[in-house]
Amino acid sequence: MATTEQPARHVGARVPRKEDPAMVTGQARYTDDLTVPGMLWVAFVRSPFAHATIKGIDTSAAKAADGVVDVFTGADLADDFAAPIVCAWPIVDDIKIPEHWPLTKDKARYAGDKVAMVVADTRAGAKDAAELVEVDYDPLPAVTDIELALADGAPILHDDLGTNLSMTWRHSEHSPVPARGKPEDVFPAADVVIKEKYRIQRAVPNAIEPRSIIVEPSPAQGEFTMWSATQIPHIVRTVLTLMTGVPEAKLRVIAPAVGGGFGSKLQVYGEEALLLVGSRKLGRALKWTEERQEAFVATTHGRDVVQEVELAADRDGTLRGVKVRIVCSMGAYMQLLTPGIPLLGAWLYGGAYESDAYDLEINGVFTNTTPTDAYRGAGRPEATYCIERAMDALARELDMDPAELRRKNFVPADAFPNHTIVSGLIVDSGDYHASLDRLLEALDYEGLRAEQKARRERGDNRLLGIGLSTYLEMCGLAPSRVAGAIKLVCGLWEAAQVRVMPTGTVQVMVGVTATGQGHATTFSQLVADQLGVEIDDVEIIAGDTKQMALGMDTYGSRSLAVGGIALHLAGEKVVAKARAIAANALECAEDDLEYDTGTFTVKGTDKTMHVKEAAFAAWTAHALPDGMEPGLEATHVYDPPNFSWPAGAHGCVVSVDTETGEVDIERYVAVDDCGVVVNPAVVEGQVQGGVAQGIAEALYEEAVYDEEGNLSNGSMTSYLVPTAAEIPPIETHHTVTPSPTNPLGVKGIGEAGTIASPPAVINAVIDALSGLGVTDVQRPATPQNVWRAIEEARQ
Amino acid sequence: MRRTTLTVNGVRHELDVEPRELLVLALRDHLGLTGTNIGCDTSSCGACTIHMDGQSVKSCTVLAVQADGAEITTIEGLASNGEMHPMQSAFNEHHALQCGYCTPGMIMAAVGLLQENPNPTENEIRSDLEGNLCRCTGYHNIVKAVRAVAAG
Ligand code: FES
Ligand code: FES
Numbered sequence: 001m002a003t004t005e006q007p008a009r010h011v012g013a014r015v016p017r018k019e020d021p022a023m024v025t026g027q028a029r030y031t032d033d034l035t036v037p038g039m040l041w042v043a044f045v046r047s048p049f050a051h052a053t054i055k056g057i058d059t060s061a062a063k064a065a066d067g068v069v070d071v072f073t074g075a076d077l078a079d080d081f082a083a084p085i086v087c088a089w090p091i092v093d094d095i096k097i098p099e100h101w102p103l104t105k106d107k108a109r110y111a112g113d114k115v116a117m118v119v120a121d122t123r124a125g126a127k128d129a130a131e132l133v134e135v136d137y138d139p140l141p142a143v144t145d146i147e148l149a150l151a152d153g154a155p156i157l158h159d160d161l162g163t164n165l166s167m168t169w170r171h172s173e174h175s176p177v178p179a180r181g182k183p184e185d186v187f188p189a190a191d192v193v194i195k196e197k198y199r200i201q202r203a204v205p206n207a208i209e210p211r212s213i214i215v216e217p218s219p220a221q222g223e224f225t226m227w228s229a230t231q232i233p234h235i236v237r238t239v240l241t242l243m244t245g246v247p248e249a250k251l252r253v254i255a256p257a258v259g260g261g262f263g264s265k266l267q268v269y270g271e272e273a274l275l276l277v278g279s280r281k282l283g284r285a286l287k288w289t290e291e292r293q294e295a296f297v298a299t300t301h302g303r304d305v306v307q308e309v310e311l312a313a314d315r316d317g318t319l320r321g322v323k324v325r326i327v328c329s330m331g332a333y334m335q336l337l338t339p340g341i342p343l344l345g346a347w348l349y350g351g352a353y354e355s356d357a358y359d360l361e362i363n364g365v366f367t368n369t370t371p372t373d374a375y376r377g378a379g380r381p382e383a384t385y386c387i388e389r390a391m392d393a394l395a396r397e398l399d400m401d402p403a404e405l406r407r408k409n410f411v412p413a414d415a416f417p418n419h420t421i422v423s424g425l426i427v428d429s430g431d432y433h434a435s436l437d438r439l440l441e442a443l444d445y446e447g448l449r450a451e452q453k454a455r456r457e458r459g460d461n462r463l464l465g466i467g468l469s470t471y472l473e474m475c476g477l478a479p480s481r482v483a484g485a486i487k488l489v490c491g492l493w494e495a496a497q498v499r500v501m502p503t504g505t506v507q508v509m510v511g512v513t514a515t516g517q518g519h520a521t522t523f524s525q526l527v528a529d530q531l532g533v534e535i536d537d538v539e540i541i542a543g544d545t546k547q548m549a550l551g552m553d554t555y556g557s558r559s560l561a562v563g564g565i566a567l568h569l570a571g572e573k574v575v576a577k578a579r580a581i582a583a584n585a586l587e588c589a590e591d592d593l594e595y596d597t598g599t600f601t602v603k604g605t606d607k608t609m610h611v612k613e614a615a616f617a618a619w620t621a622h623a624l625p626d627g628m629e630p631g632l633e634a635t636h637v638y639d640p641p642n643f644s645w646p647a648g649a650h651g652c653v654v655s656v657d658t659e660t661g662e663v664d665i666e667r668y669v670a671v672d673d674c675g676v677v678v679n680p681a682v683v684e685g686q687v688q689g690g691v692a693q694g695i696a697e698a699l700y701e702e703a704v705y706d707e708e709g710n711l712s713n714g715s716m717t718s719y720l721v722p723t724a725a726e727i728p729p730i731e732t733h734h735t736v737t738p739s740p741t742n743p744l745g746v747k748g749i750g751e752a753g754t755i756a757s758p759p760a761v762i763n764a765v766i767d768a769l770s771g772l773g774v775t776d777v778q779r780p781a782t783p784q785n786v787w788r789a790i791e792e793a794r795q
Numbered sequence: 796m797r798r799t800t801l802t803v804n805g806v807r808h809e810l811d812v813e814p815r816e817l818l819v820l821a822l823r824d825h826l827g828l829t830g831t832n833i834g835c836d837t838s839s840c841g842a843c844t845i846h847m848d849g850q851s852v853k854s855c856t857v858l859a860v861q862a863d864g865a866e867i868t869t870i871e872g873l874a875s876n877g878e879m880h881p882m883q884s885a886f887n888e889h890h891a892l893q894c895g896y897c898t899p900g901m902i903m904a905a906v907g908l909l910q911e912n913p914n915p916t917e918n919e920i921r922s923d924l925e926g927n928l929c930r931c932t933g934y935h936n937i938v939k940a941v942r943a944v945a946a947g
């Protein structure tokens with residue numbers, strides 16, 4: 001067979017990651033790996049009390065200790081800050097946001113609240129001296145439970161606010177888009193109404209790399225370079241400018257290799273501000289690296305929500321309405337996005353289903369706990385858990401198969417593109433029946449139901465359960481106008497810059513920073529195909545505000561769907577300029593050129609010019625078209641017209657031992673639709689990792705506070721991050737419904753696994769035990785919680 | 796300060812270390828071998844796994860002075876003659892890492908595992924790697940990579 005030479009196609013291929021060689025050989029540089037000449041070490045003094053008045057702080061012994069350079073309290077730094085820690089998402093006008101200083105001055109409001117900062121010449125010296133700081137605490141009663149915090153007589157965290165209730169947001173009142181209908185018009189006449197209550201326990205993100213920060217000043221220039229283990233160097237720069245007055249142009253923030261974030265590094269932390277201010281005060285470089293037990297209290301937590309949901313339906317299973325009230329713990333203070341986290345799920349409590357009416361109320365409450373903020377999925381796992389649990393409850397009430405009930409209510413594929421769902425937002429595309437069908441086939445659903453029945457009939461004490469979760473999520477939050485309408489104080493565009501060098505390699509600057517997602521590989525695949533170069537000829541530069549000044553950073557599964565599109569459109573501009581250069585060089589009209597993977601060909605001839613040649617011509621600038629600027633590069637800032645809306649169907653098969661309460665996952669199957677897939681290996685990796693985190697939430701992890709308000713399992717020996725022995729193999733499948741809103745047809749995939757999996761697992765556990773009358777089990781479904789659910793059902 | 800001799804990746808070093816200094820900090824801070832990471836303070840995560848006298852060991856559980864005279868291999872010493880160790884290549888090929896932070900420790904543990912048990916079952920791999928946490932990958936591809944190396 002004759003072969004014609006085809007340019008290599010990279011998009012869609014399982015390209016091994018370019019990031020890996022440095023990482024597997026120990027050459028990747030994380031913040032704690034870096035050293036700056038003359039740097040000093042920082043340690044923080046943190047309150048051991050969840051709630052206490054600070055009557056005095058004596059730093060004299062610490063200051064006198066060997067190697068200690070200085071010790072600062074909140075009062076010492078009062079004039080060094082222009083503003084307190086910033087909360088950028090005041091979701092309602094009358095929200096109560098307490099003052100939140102990097103070092104608390106009057107009261108400690110959670111165990112871990114920072115009280116003083118010690119600077120010494122060694123890591124150990126700073127730590128030892130922190131023990132010498134004497135703080136006179138007057139302990140107060142603490143409250144860590146969401147519902148107790150709202151009870152009469154509860155200890156009030158912020159005396160000036162007079163209440164622990166920070167805010168109430170109602171869809172019917174605050175959503176910029178109206179719901180299809182009101183619950184009050186639907187519920188009274190409904191055939192069936194079910195009411196459920198769920199508690200989503202608090203989780204600790206536990207990226208394996210603890211946080212670490214270095215600030216190096218250049219006193220003569222008034223400049224500062226910060227290295228930080230962060231997902232958001234650009235936002236850190238802007239917010240620190242607001243907090244400290246260091247001009248943005250004089251503050252360079254670098255996120256080197258970052259060892260996972262999952263939302264916990266989507267933050268501007270007090271520690272970052274303190275190291276900046278401290279280095280300005282002392283004129284010295286400072287470094288701080290968090291220890292793990294410190295991280296348990298000092299790095300933001302996720303979830304901690306109580307949900308009350310009602311569904312209205314016809315007897316035949318047609319869903320009529322969804323009504324939800326949730327109460328969320330903010331923790332002791334507002335961090336960057338704290339109040340906005342539940343809002344990210346506020347339009348998703350109706351799931352992938354049609355119905356007539358929708359309302360949701362969100363309440364935010366202060367408790368004496370570590371502040372909550374984004375944790376993988378942020379708001380959407382909570383919404384998905386609620387609707388997917390409730391759909392199973394409705395199926396039980398109606399005695400319907402849960403797959404059948406879902407199928408009956410899905411938004412049909414022919415409603416797309418751009419279908420307005422019950423909560424009022426416009427969903428780009430989807431085929432939910434296709435994902436579910438694919439899942440049921442992969443699971444052999446009928447076979448499993450038969451096996452389940454057989455085990456029940458023979459009185460097996462290992463009961464089989466099948467749990468489904470057919471999720472719909474929104475990611476790549478956009479456009480900026482919508483961000484404004486829901487009171488987020490920033491835009492949600494993304495930027496990219498493509499520069500073809502004279503020798504034909506390509507330098508790409510992107511505003512999104514990777515924390516393990518494989519941006520360098522995925523983006524190189526896009527560029528290689530678009531410009532007809534090799535993957536290794538593309539250099540991706542990110543995570544440094546000096547090299548790429550524009551960027552909105554990484555969160556909400558936006559890297560490809562927003563950042564990748566910015567990159568694609570910058571590449572289009574480069575191709576357009578190269579076309580003009582080629583037309584000029586080849587003496588034809590631009591329209592006479594065909595373009596394919598880097599090569600322009602004059603139609604009907606063999607005259608060609610490659611983008612690389614155009615780049616050389618653009619550099620010599622000897623014979624450019626009149627008026628053209630030399631150089632072949634372009635920048636694009638992209639503000640997407642809509643979110644992207646991934647969806648899918650996850651299935652979990654468990655065996656539950658009715659005597660011990662032990663849950664074994666026999667199979668976990670994920671079918672995800674994230675539109676066009678650029679690198680299947682990367683996408684599957686995102687799903688597997690996300691599912692593992694969701695399984696962890698469903699079965700293992702919970703941040704537990706004791707009566708006094710201490711985190712009682714604040715270490716890796718007591719807070720059980722699951723190992724390879726607990727996490728099962730995860731089978732991944734895809735369906736592909738391209739997004740019509742962007743030129744690549746892509747959607748996000750970073751959070752889908754964590755969004756979909758907890759209800760799949762818990763639904764499976766309840767499904768296994770439903771014959772015993774079990775309708776609820778407390779998360780995490782530990783043997784103890786499962787056993788308790790069985791006992792309660794027996795009574 | 797105590798004079799301590801460590802042979803690391805084939806090179807002999809004489810160090811003066813504090814008696815309380817952990818081996819992992821001696822490697823990182825004194826020898827600049829920052830490939831070995833620190834993920835916890837309770838010997839739970841395995842990010843610091845190295846080989847000491849042929850055994851995989853969590854280097855945060857050993858004092859530098861206890862390692863006096865030992866032969867140590869860190870992730871930086873695993874490749875030979877510029878060729879990656881098969882486990883390193885397999886991690887790349889099977890996408891067994893994302894952020895890469897657990898990876899040096901995970902690779903050292905996996906190499907140690909196969910030295911002890913050249914033909915492990917999937918379950919043996921999973922239970923043998925119990926001392927190494929990964930928050931990114933869900934372990935699926937790590938297990939795949941280890942199996943691929945075992946299969947040759
Ligand atoms: S750092 Fe050694 S086990 Fe975690
Ligand atoms: S790859 Fe990130 S912790 Fe394992």
